[in-house]
Amino acid sequence: MSEWVHVAELKELTRRKKKQVIVDGRPVALFLIDGEVFALDDVCVHKERFLTKGTILDGQVICPGHQWKFDPRSGRPEDQPGCQATWPVQVSDSGAVLVGTVPATPRESSGLEDTPDVAAAGSERP
Amino acid sequence: MTAEQTVVVVGAGHVAAALVKAARRRGFAGPLVILGDEPTGPYQRPMLSKERLAGAGESGLWLLDPQWCAANDVTLRTGSPVERVDAATSSVLLADGGSIPADLVVLATGGRPRQLPGVEGDRIHTIRTLADSDRLRERLAPGRRIGVLGAGFLGTEVAAAAVGRGAEVVVFDVAPVILARGVGADIGTAVQALHAGKGVQFRLGQGIESVRATADGVTVTTAAGAETVDDLVVCIGIEPNTEVAVRSGLVVGNGVEVDAECRTSVPTVFAAGDVAAHDHPRYGRLRVEHVDVAQQQAAAIGKTIAGRPTTFADPHWFWTDQYDINIQGLGLGGIRPDDRMVARGDLSALDGTVFWLRGGLLVAAATVERGEDVSVARELIDLEIPVRAEQLADEGVELDELLDSEEVNA
Numbered sequence: 066m067s068e069w070v071h072v073a074e075l076k077e078l079t080r081r082k083k084k085q086v087i088v089d090g091r092p093v094a095l096f097l098i099d100g101e102v103f104a105l106d107d108v109c110v111h112k113e114r115f116l117t118k119g120t121i122l123d124g125q126v127i128c129p130g131h132q133w134k135f136d137p138r139s140g141r142p143e144d145q146p147g148c149q150a151t152w153p154v155q156v157s158d159s160g161a162v163l164v165g166t167v168p169a170t171p172r173e174s175s176g177l178e179d180t181p182d183v184a185a186a187g188s189e190r191p
Numbered sequence: 192m193t194a195e196q197t198v199v200v201v202g203a204g205h206v207a208a209a210l211v212k213a214a215r216r217r218g219f220a221g222p223l224v225i226l227g228d229e230p231t232g233p234y235q236r237p238m239l240s241k242e243r244l245a246g247a248g249e250s251g252l253w254l255l256d257p258q259w260c261a262a263n264d265v266t267l268r269t270g271s272p273v274e275r276v277d278a279a280t281s282s283v284l285l286a287d288g289g290s291i292p293a294d295l296v297v298l299a300t301g302g303r304p305r306q307l308p309g310v311e312g313d314r315i316h317t318i319r320t321l322a323d324s325d326r327l328r329e330r331l332a333p334g335r336r337i338g339v340l341g342a343g344f345l346g347t348e349v350a351a352a353a354v355g356r357g358a359e360v361v362v363f364d365v366a367p368v369i370l371a372r373g374v375g376a377d378i379g380t381a382v383q384a385l386h387a388g389k390g391v392q393f394r395l396g397q398g399i400e401s402v403r404a405t406a407d408g409v410t411v412t413t414a415a416g417a418e419t420v421d422d423l424v425v426c427i428g429i430e431p432n433t434e435v436a437v438r439s440g441l442v443v444g445n446g447v448e449v450d451a452e453c454r455t456s457v458p459t460v461f462a463a464g465d466v467a468a469h470d471h472p473r474y475g476r477l478r479v480e481h482v483d484v485a486q487q488q489a490a491a492i493g494k495t496i497a498g499r500p501t502t503f504a505d506p507h508w509f510w511t512d513q514y515d516i517n518i519q520g521l522g523l524g525g526i527r528p529d530d531r532m533v534a535r536g537d538l539s540a541l542d543g544t545v546f547w548l549r550g551g552l553l554v555a556a557a558t559v560e561r562g563e564d565v566s567v568a569r570e571l572i573d574l575e576i577p578v579r580a581e582q583l584a585d586e587g588v589e590l591d592e593l594l595d596s597e598e599v600n601a
């Protein structure tokens with residue numbers, strides 16, 4: 066069953082709009098886009114760069130690795146294979162950001178990862 | 192229109208794969224046919240000097256899924272070299288004498304490696320196809336000394352793969368610094384140091400006087416002396432495959448000449464990718480050899496044939512991955528000698544970005560390990576947001592805030 070973990074405060078996202086947190090040992094990217102908080106796997110399905118090192122443009126998350134554009138709601142890259150897992154998010158009245166411990170939608174491999182097992186387990190790049 | 196039009200793509204590479212996907216996504220309903228001369232369907236060519244050269248895996252290699260093709264009325268014919276396009280009879284003629292009906296044609300024949308005249312044999316390699324890469328991989332082994340001629344992207348990627356497989360590597364180029372033509376001398380110098388640290392040897396700044404291949408090895412002679420290697424990989428650029436275009440009577444210069452929408456001199460024939468000399472709205476006529484450009488041009492044609500005329504007008508973008516370092520360039524083809532260069536971060540530590548400015552506007556950027564700067568650069572160029580050199584150089588300034596300041600002003 067999914068539990069909720071308190072991973073950040075909303076105000077930590079207001080300036081840079083992004084933050085990496087760890088949920089269940091797995092790096093998760095929080096993005097604040099048009100007033101809404103989204104949580105995706107931080108490790109890119111392409112070649113394991115961190116999405117939180119990237120940028121947000123026109124409501125999309127751009128991975129710094131090879132400029133893939135991800136829809137923060139679905140975790141899907143535009144015109145590319147694979148999908149980032151998305152995680153359930155709640156923001157409390159006091160501004161606490163809670164993330165569920167079970168993904169809302171699963172990660173799908175792109176088939177292009179350098180180390181697919183590492184990416185699937187979500188550990189950091191060495 | 193009474194019947195749906197048939198589109199035939201000549202050449203089964205990156206353009207072909209991107210085109211059929213884009214056409215279907217945009218609602219084009221007619222039959223799509225791809226004619227390729229290679230024995231396989233389209234694959235990730237960049238992997239041939241990277242993942243696939245390092246090891247023989249197929250993960251992520253194929254660009255088109257046969258099931259998707261079957262479900263989307265996409266017919267792929269491999270091993271089918273095309274002779275020419277006959278626009279007058281709306282058909283494409285095959286080398287074997289066959290003929291295929293084609294209302295619209297997309298020429299995507301790519302290019303072939305430039306060779307050293309008179310230098311051939313089993314020890315001489317070029318890389319363009321899967322077969323080339325697989326043949327070379329067998330030679331990259333401990334105890335073997337591999338020469339690489341040309342220190343551009345391809346040559347340096349081959350060098351990285353070769354040392355990764357335990358071979359000894361020596362890279363020759365007339366340029367004094369690797370990659371400098373591509374991304375500038377600062378990034379080139381830093382990446383060269385990275386290669387040297389991995390054991391790659393360099394013979395730079397010397398023209399090649401002769402190359403002699405014998406049964407026992409290949410001897411490369413420069414002003415600095417002669418050097419013998421077991422195998423020589425020739426990475427000195429490509430020539431566009433323009434024969435089909437010439438035989439079809441299209442206007443051909445340095446590539447098949449196309450307008451901003453990628454249309455050739457015959458209105459029912461398009462061309463894209465490595466073979467196309469595109470009239471880019473921003474830079475004028477340019478033939479560019481990058482996957483992203485091939486895909487974007489194909490996507491533009493896909494939209495156009497689906498009924499929404501579209502030009503390709505974005506700045507050209509490319510990447511190269513060497514060891515675990517990521518390098519990207521944006522708009523570099525448009526740089527002029529008097530553009531102002533500004534560095535951000537620490538390039539010598541392989542962590543920074545170079546920007547090129549003209550009259551207060553950004554024109555180009557190249558980065559090592561800071562792809563996020565390239566995303567912002569793309570917006571700065573696209574929206575023509577004025578920036579100052581001091582802001583770009585100052586790491587205290589968040590680059591994406593330069594975009595916000597525009598929104599406030601607007």
Ligand SMILES: Cc1cc2nc3c(=O)[nH]c(=O)nc-3n(C[C@H](O)[C@H](O)[C@H](O)COP(=O)(O)OP(=O)(O)OC[C@H]3O[C@@H](n4cnc5c(N)ncnc54)[C@H](O)[C@@H]3O)c2cc1C
Nearest residue numbers: 202204205206228236237272273300301464465480481482
């Ligand atoms: C080893 C290697 C590494 C690369 N790495 C990068 C990289 O890291 N980043 C980057 O941006 N770009 C890279 N590139 C460049 C990139 O692969 C090309 O820009 C891209 O493949 C161009 O796509 P295309 O469809 O125009 O041509 P191609 O992918 O070459 O496809 C053309 C196809 O047409 C076929 N053909 C030719 N003539 C005929 C005919 N008469 N009839 C039928 N078929 C024909 C060819 O055999 C070929 O299969 C690399 C290229 C190589 C070779």
Ligand code: FES
Nearest residue numbers: 109112128130131
């Ligand atoms: S690592 Fe994310 S796009 Fe390549």
